[in-house]
Amino acid sequence: MTTGSELLTLSPVIPVVVVDDPGDAAPLAEALLAGGIKVIELTLRTPAALEAIANVHKSVPDIVLGAGTVTSPAQAAQAAEAGASFLVTPGTTDAVLDACQVTGLPFLPGASTVSEMMRLAERGLTALKFFPAEAAGGADFLKSVSGPLPELRFCPTGGINLANAPQYLGLPNVKCVGGSWLTPKDALAAKDFGRIEALAKEASALTA
Ligand code: 3PG
Numbered sequence: 261m262t263t264g265s266e267l268l269t270l271s272p273v274i275p276v277v278v279v280d281d282p283g284d285a286a287p288l289a290e291a292l293l294a295g296g297i298k299v300i301e302l303t304l305r306t307p308a309a310l311e312a313i314a315n316v317h318k319s320v321p322d323i324v325l326g327a328g329t330v331t332s333p334a335q336a337a338q339a340a341e342a343g344a345s346f347l348v349t350p351g352t353t354d355a356v357l358d359a360c361q362v363t364g365l366p367f368l369p370g371a372s373t374v375s376e377m378m379r380l381a382e383r384g385l386t387a388l389k390f391f392p393a394e395a396a397g398g399a400d401f402l403k404s405v406s407g408p409l410p411e412l413r414f415c416p417t418g419g420i421n422l423a424n425a426p427q428y429l430g431l432p433n434v435k436c437v438g439g440s441w442l443t444p445k446d447a448l449a450a451k452d453f454g455r456i457e458a459l460a461k462e463a464s465a466l467t468a
Contacts, residue, residue: 262324264366264387267346268415268435270299270324272466273425274348275442276417277302277328284448285312286319291453292442293323295460301328301348301438304335310342317343330367333359340365348438350391352380368415372396374405377412387413389438394419399427406433422462429468436468 262270275292277300279285285308289300300323302313309327316325327339328348336347336359347360347367357380360367370389371377373396380388390402393416397404402414416428417438428434442459446452 262346262366264346264368264385265413265435267299267324267326267366267368268387268413269468270436271297271464272429272436272468273297273442273463274299274301274326274415274417274436274438275460275463276438276440277443278305278440278445279308279312279448280306281448282308282311282315284451285315287451287453288443288448288456289316289320289323289325291456292460293320295457296464297442297460298322299324299326301326302344303327303329304331304339305329310338313339313342313344330356330360332356336360336363339363348389350389352376357383357385374409377405377409381409381412386411388415390414390416392418393428393437394424399424399431402428402431402433406431422466425463425466429466434468 326346327344330336330347330349333355340363350370352369368389370391420437420439421441425437428437447455
């Protein structure tokens with residue numbers, strides 16, 4: 261089973277995906293794989309999300325499939341049931357953390373302050389999502405955190421794109437970034453999976 265820290269090393273970018281049509285999920289996961297991206301985070305933000313996760317679980321077994329935007333204990337259980345193999349949360353509450361731990365799946369808990377990061381480290385959680393990255397202090401914030409909290413590793417997400425990703429990927433405590441730019445809403449609406457593959461190719465060439 262992949263661990264939280266292994267999740268950070270699968271691809272330089274974890275695509276954060278919002279799907280409205282559950283039928284889009286498998287072809288878009290195939291497009292990401294064809295572009296060299298080995299991981300996908302399907303967010304629980306639309307009514308289609310759980311069905312989308314189940315579709316990818318069934319049809320695209322080669323991609324490492326995560327559920328993102330887990331904000332309640334029930335969602336953690338539902339995502340695991342649908343076939344997610346990891347979970348991502350934008351922030352944390354004790355109830356959500358407990359529920360993620362009960363699934364037995366690796367997960368990336370979200371944090372945006374030093375105190376939140378320290379609380380997660382106390383629980384033994386050292387692979388974290390830094391969200392919302394750009395709004396919460398960006399690469400400078402993470403650089404500052406590496407001094408007092410050198411054991412922590414981050415997947416910064418929120419406001420990251422191909423142009424600013426290298427600022428983060430150059431930091432010693434960043435192993436990958438997350439972002440929605442690989443799966444633009446208009447590309448999905450047009451079912452333009454070729455464009456998604458091309459965006460994935462560019463993203464997979466980034467280096468940490
Ligand atoms: C997330 O949930 O991680 C973010 O909404 C993704 O942020 P982005 O759309 O700015 O990439």
